[in-house]
Amino acid sequence: MTDLRRIFLHDLHVELGAKMVPFAGYEMPVQYPMGVMKEHLHTRSKAGLFDVSHMGQVILRGPEAAAELERLVPVDVIGLPEGRQRYGFFTNKAGGIEDDMMIANRGDHLFVVVNAACKEADFERLSTLGLGAEMVEGRCLLALQGPGAEAALARLASEVADMAFMDVATVSIMGAECWVSRSGYTGEDGFEISVPDAQARGLAEALLADETVEPIGLGARDSLRLEGGLCLYGHDIDTETTPVEAGLQWAIQKVRRVGGTRAGGFPGEEAILGQLESGAARKRVGLRPEGRAPMREGVTLHATEDGPAIGQVTSGGFGPSVNGPVAMGYVPSEFASVGTKVFGEVRGKRMPVEVVKLPFVPAGFKR
Amino acid sequence: MKYTEEHEWLDVDGDIVTVGITAHAAEQLGDVVFVELPEEGAEVSKDDEIVVIESVKAASDILAPLDGEITEVNSALVEDPGKVNEDPEGDAWFFKMKVSDMSPMDDYMDEAAYKDFIS
Structure with a gap:
């Protein structure tokens, strides 16, 4: 240690x-x-x-801070009003997610909060922009x-x-x-x-x-956060998952999409804008295992009791408020509708799992 | 009372041995949320993984400490896994077994040796 x-x-x-x-x-x-x-x-x-x-905790200063940050994230930063915050993510050329973050407009600067494991890489990424990035x-x-x-x-x-x-x-x-x-x-x-x-x-x-x-x-x-249906970076989202696969398209505002005044202009725009138009081949879903056995990260998902794997659990465990096992994972889009039954393999046994709506518990946000 | 290096306690009464996990093990596991027990009547061999315990943190097993037959399981734990944290060395026993060969018992620790083992 x-x-x-x-x-x-x-x-x-x-x-x-x-x-x-x-x-x-x-x-x-x-x-x-x-x-x-x-x-x-x-x-x-x-x-x-x-x-x-x-x-x-990172501060971005300068009149061009929002425009510059938009080169790295598919989010409407320019349109973020002073005194407001929104969720976002850094993308890569393939459309994968390099990290997720919160972006706040604090008047004369942007305040960005990123994951601990990614913060050095994020800071370097932000430092390539033509503005002063300060690690707080x-x-x-x-x-x-x-x-x-x-x-x-x-x-x-x-x-x-x-x-x-x-x-x-x-x-x-x-x-x-x-x-x-x-x-x-x-x-x-x-x-x-x-x-x-x-x-x-x-x-x-x-x-x-x-x-x-x-x-x-x-x-x-x-x-x-799992019961809240929120992604954990490095597990539910990573460099191999796109925002559309992860069901995070709500965080990509219209202005950055096809037909928007600032469409594209971020890493992986082709893949991400394409998936926004025609859908992704796989999707992140909520999973509710039958019975009480938790299905943890890495559990393989199957369409049938003896068929090959079609996906896997990316976060899973026991949900104390649900009082039962809860999980999230990726499945092909044809298996992503709420109510679909799939199977998760736990200790060599295929256990039934139902695709359910996220979040598992209603959000308590004061809107 | 005897103890294994897998943090099981063994209460011997004639050729019947009652098996549970120690308070130390229960604390290390954290809140237990799932228990899977063997079938009554099952023949088991020493070191078979016969019980699954899942806590909020991770999954773990209980191994059969000896060769024998499972005579009784504590089904109440399946309904209420939290009992394992509440009373690990009392009400929350996992199973009783009729032991065919007691000789491995000599290798298990007594209470003083177990306390030393976990310190």
């Missing part, structure tokens, strides 16, 4: 009883004494505090998620209650200049808060002092 990096609030997590595990080059809290199951259910019913400071140092990133998140954060800064889903704002919280977005990755309402290191512990402790807020680890973060 010697070459693993530590996040700024490492000691706080250890004091809270976290089990620390290697993740994306960092020692990260995977669970606290409450355990993954209770942490998950607590976040869905009250509020959970997540430390996601391993993720990359000295700030933690905390996520407060769940139906109780608004009340808990509003006790410290009442103005956050006025923010809608995907709004971003600079908010003074306990004297700290925080960059707050009303978003997250659990399928629940909540906030992501970029806070200076010096004030991060105070903020985390103030939030945890609220009786509705518990610290939540990466284990529950994974089951929450």
Whole structure:
């Protein structure tokens, strides 16, 4: 573990009883004494505090920042209003996804949050653009998620209650200049808060002092986002999957599609625009195994009890809120309709699985 | 009580052995969400994988500790896998078996040796 990096609030997590595990080059809290199951259910019913400071925070400055970023992502960045955020992804020449991210328009700059495992590569990619890309140092990133998140954060800064889903704002919280977005990755309402290191512990402790807020680890973060139907980079989406295959075409606005005023102009435009017109040969789907046995990443999917593999599970496990196994995976488009029955092979046995609508639990976003 | 390196506890009563997993193992596994048990009456050999346990984190097995016949399984665990975390060394036993050859029992650890093993 010697070459693993530590996040700024490492000691706080250890004091809270976290089990620390290697993740994306960092020692990260995977669970606290409450355990993954209770942490998950607590976040869905009250509020959970997540430390996601391993993720990359990047600032893009200059009048051309939005136009330049559009050269790397098939997203309408120019049309993103000030004070708003949207989901996006870097694509490659084949139309695959290099990483996914959140892009916020913070007035005189764009603020981009990317995955920890990809952040160096993303930063290099952004540095090739003709603008100053700055990796933000000295700030933690905390996520407060769940139906109780608004009340808990509003006790410290009442103005956050006025923010809608995907709004971003600079908010003074306990004297700290925080960059707050009303978003997250659990399928629940909540906030992501970029806070200076010096004030991060105070903020985390103030939030945890609220009786509705518990610290939540990466284990529950994974089951929450899976039930929320949200993709995990490197698993459900990667360099080999296109946004259309992944069902993320909603993130490609009309202006970047065929017929739009800024159609194309991003890596892999031919493949992606072509698939937007005529569909992809395979699709990411929600999968609900019958019975209680979880189907995890790598489980092969079959059309029949004795036929060859037609696809595989990319994320899967037990969904505490569903109270049963849930999974996502890729199947040929002819098997992607809701209600289709396929089979997943677990320990040599073919078990029935139904293709279902995502998300598994309704989103709690405050739109 | 005897213990295996696979973190099973073995409670011996004549030629009947009751098998479960230790509190240490249950804690390491995390919340158990799925249990698959052998058939009652099944003949098993030492080291056969006869129970599947899935937790929120991963899948693991319980091996038959000895040769013999499964005489009883704890079906309540299939309905409520969380019992394994609540009472691993009591109510949450997995199966009982009638053992045909007790001699491997000598190789298993006593409580002091097991405590040493996990420390």
